[in-house]
Amino acid sequence: MPPLLRGTLLAAVFAIAVPGTARAVDPYGSLVLPNGTVKFPYGYSNAHLTCRPLLVCDITLGDQEAILNVAVGDSVRWIVASANSGPGGTTPHVFVKPTELNLTTNLVVTTTRHTYYIDLTSAKTSGPSRIGFYYPDEEREARRNALLVARIAAAQAAAQAVRPVPTPSPIPPRLEFRYKMYGDPSILPHLVYNDGAHIYLQYEKLPPDLPIPYAASSGGSEQIVNYRVAGTTIVVDGLPAGIDLILNAGVGKHGKGELHGYVRRV
Numbered sequence: 001m002p003p004l005l006r007g008t009l010l011a012a013v014f015a016i017a018v019p020g021t022a023r024a025v026d027p028y029g030s031l032v033l034p035n036g037t038v039k040f041p042y043g044y045s046n047a048h049l050t051c052r053p054l055l056v057c058d059i060t061l062g063d064q065e066a067i068l069n070v071a072v073g074d075s076v077r078w079i080v081a082s083a084n085s086g087p088g089g090t091t092p093h094v095f096v097k098p099t100e101l102n103l104t105t106n107l108v109v110t111t112t113r114h115t116y117y118i119d120l121t122s123a124k125t126s127g128p129s130r131i132g133f134y135y136p137d138e139e140r141e142a143r144r145n146a147l148l149v150a151r152i153a154a155a156q157a158a159a160q161a162v163r164p165v166p167t168p169s170p171i172p173p174r175l176e177f178r179y180k181m182y183g184d185p186s187i188l189p190h191l192v193y194n195d196g197a198h199i200y201l202q203y204e205k206l207p208p209d210l211p212i213p214y215a216a217s218s219g220g221s222e223q224i225v226n227y228r229v230a231g232t233t234i235v236v237d238g239l240p241a242g243i244d245l246i247l248n249a250g251v252g253k254h255g256k257g258e259l260h261g262y263v264r265r266v
Helices: 003-017 136-162
Strands: 038-041 047-051 057-060 067-072 078-085 091-098 104-111 115-122 130-134 179-183 191-194 198-202 212-216 222-224 227-230 233-237 242-248 258-265
Touching: 047 057, 047 091, 047 130, 067 078, 067 091, 091 104, 091 115, 136 191, 179 191, 198 242, 212 233
Parallel strands: 038 130, 047 115, 057 130
Antiparallel strands: 057 091, 067 104, 078 091, 104 115, 179 258, 191 198, 198 233, 212 222, 212 242, 227 233, 242 258
16 A cells, blocks of 8 residues: 555544544554654553754653653764753653764663653664654543543432432532652552542552652642541642652561652642
8 A cells, every 4th residue: 555545544543533633643553743753652662763863853751750861872972962841841852863874772761750762773864853652551541530530420419319408518529630640659549639628649459558648849848738548548638739658668568768659730
């Protein structure tokens, strides 16, 4: 099949599968955006980038994550730098530039949320000069959480329908789920939301050693908060912009040293 026709058919298939998008998808799962950026599915395929010598290529990472370390196999003939873009500088980038033809190396980037493995090649004719990532597992989790919210709302509505209410009932609190989490996964909750007065850190099963929640201030310091444990949920009073979960597990059951988890409102 001619490449142009193949691309047209694939774009049509993807537009049907995901309404409202204008992206094309190849059989391997990478997405081609209208601006030419190729997005690889994080955790499902190896990302690769081919650059022309002395030209800069851009690797765009996920929003709301910070770069911790960048390592390139050939640091002599590849120039690598990091930067940020977007409102508040919340979108991280890694810029790479080969200095010679026919180079092959690899790049490893660690962030507060992911570890990226990228193969780099230099050639006279390059492919797309911009690549990025999308996150199938996290998108699936977001859809699952949305379904959970709908089920909670349906259960509350059903309970209100069968419960005799002698006086007008107050408007139920509106739940907000706009939170992101990163850090040690062993102490991170399964679901985070607030009802306008409290933050709920819900676990599928409470960790063997329960972390202590602190409110993260804008200056980076941690402040003690009032909280309680209800079933498998830590209920924090108030609505701080961020929660730091800290477990000093050096003397705990597993002896792993101090663990940190971070919950941030977005």
